[in-house]
Amino acid sequence: MPSSTARRIAASPAAQPSLPDELLEDIFLRLDDGEDLVRAYASCFTFRRVVSGRRFLRRYHSLHPPPVLGFLAVASDGPFHPAEPPHRSAPAAAAVARAADVALAFLSDPGRWSVRDARDGRVLISREAAAVSGDAFEELIVYDPLHRRHIQICPIPGDLDSSASSANGIIFYEIRTLVFNSVTRKWRAVTSFAIIGTTATFRWLSCQGRRHYSCSCFCWTGYGRKEMLVLDTREMKFSVADLPRESYNQMHSVVDAEEGRLGLLILVGSRKLLIYSKTWPDNGDGLKDWQCDNVIPLFDRNWFFSSGGAEGYAVLKAVALYQNQIVGKKSDTQYFIVEIKTLMIKRLCSMKPGTDAPHYLYASFPPPLSLPSLRN
């Protein structure tokens, strides 16, 4: 190790950094912004080797959430709607749009496929099942647009499908979770949950409800529901969690809150956003456990939650006030993401009015900071 005196004598820049790789990694891990990391990469070969190393990137990804780059949705102009300036992810989103296969070019019939979900850099797409097959679900593919890899998921056998039975007007629903193993290429039923309800319950749990992902849990909420269904993916266990009174008959979205807590955003009449949180896993205190952490006032527009909370953010869409009264040209719908840590609401992008297909936040590190999310 060079002593400080030695380094001072060699005042001119050295060919190699004096610090060993492990210390460079420790320093680089503390750079929250991918941009800073890439500028380090552009400084010298040693830094480039450290930054692009798999070990370093794995550590970096485990500590920093990937930036949200835009939406994936079914639309005539392709499935990717990148973040637009002045959002700070806009340059990275544009880079990913160029580098990635966002148009599903690997498929012979991309037009027939729809985006069904997106998480951890992976996208789930589906094609309607051929009428002849007895399979319960449509064809499914998971793909990684940035690394141009995909895995075909076998159809779910009909006998593993969910079921419902009724007696005396009460419907018993059974919800099952199935896990697909990409090595054995087989589906396996993991857990099931019985719920008694009416047809409204079915609507809540299917198309009309909303699915969120927070604290490693999938949460299903529905307008007018006083509870949400939670699937903790660490234990693959279902539970029902009561929602705070303030959320009744208001739109709400589940997000990650600070300190690993489960957050709930409640949109009160387009005027304000209440931020609630509770410990998770649930400590069994029911409603008492919810606490209101903050209130964000909203102005100037009609606000709605436009999709489930995911990737650490809630998604709001805003349309101009009195939009309905204006005859003729409608302005684009603006989409915003709510950042719980900073309590900021930032505009992500806009979409043409009417393109209201389900959309999913797409978050990923752009190259050279990304790692393939699927094994070939």
Next chain:
Amino acid sequence: MEVDKGKGEAEETRKVAEADRDTVTLKSSDGKLFEVSKEAAARLSTVLAGMIAGGSIDDNGTDLKQIGSEALENVVDYCNKHANSIPSAALISSSISFNTAPFKEPEEWERKFVDRLSHDALFDLVEAANFLGMERLLDVTCHKISEMMKGKSPDQIREVFNIKNDYTKEELEEIRQELAWAFYDD
């Protein structure tokens, strides 16, 4: 040759408490001696804790041939300051895993401690902290260097680390074009 103040003090202390001392004496690569609280050294440095437990501490000055006197002085200074500072509630609570802040933020006094260091002293201290297995000091010094990199251009980052650009002009141009998204402000 100047008389070493640290050495004089060390000799004084040795005379006072020969048998059961509550300090240890450390010797830098250039032969200077420094006294540090045994409790703080054992708590803050896994390497020193191992040496104390294993009885390999030399009362005449444990040789740390890897560490220069300026860096060792800062290490000792940090240990003593740490021994005197009452761990705040914030520090204790932040040690519980916190999703959005993977690293413990430096305390105010730790921030001031690294802020007053010269460029070379800071880089020597990172290496000393690493060599001695001082996790907390490593946190604080790495945090400081990462702060020096934030928002900087590759040229400025090279200055921070005092390294040469070993890319060719063509390679740099290629990187800037491919990774234009990271060069928004220069």
